[in-house]
Amino acid sequence: MTAHACAVPDCDKTAPLGLLMCRRHWYAVPKPAQREVWRTWKLLLSGGHGMRPVYEAAVKVAVDAVTTRQQPARPQLGLDFGGGG
Numbered sequence: 001m002t003a004h005a006c007a008v009p010d011c012d013k014t015a016p017l018g019l020l021m022c023r024r025h026w027y028a029v030p031k032p033a034q035r036e037v038w039r040t041w042k043l044l045l046s047g048g049h050g051m052r053p054v055y056e057a058a059v060k061v062a063v064d065a066v067t068t069r070q071q072p073a074r075p076q077l078g079l080d081f082g083g084g085g
């Protein structure tokens with residue numbers, strides 16, 4: 001089993017295998033962003049050509065979500081992030 005560094009630049013923790021970030025950061029990522037990371041990660045693993053930039057963009061969104069704290073926690077307003085599929 002190998003762990004790897006948390007994807008958050010300022011974080012010196014290690015992330016468990018299979019998780020992008022250390023648990024504390026990962027659970028701070030909004031659900032839609034988590035899902036997008038998983039979705040694009042799976043596409044990347046399955047050999048999707050050109051998926052790396054898409055995956056990296058999803059990672060950036062997730063990292064930004066936990067590094068920029070300008071948005072206070074708000075209740076869900078019924079926004080639907082589901083893109084079908």
Ligand SMILES: [Zn+2]
Pocket residue numbers: 006007008011012013021022023024025
């Ligand atoms: Zn972390």
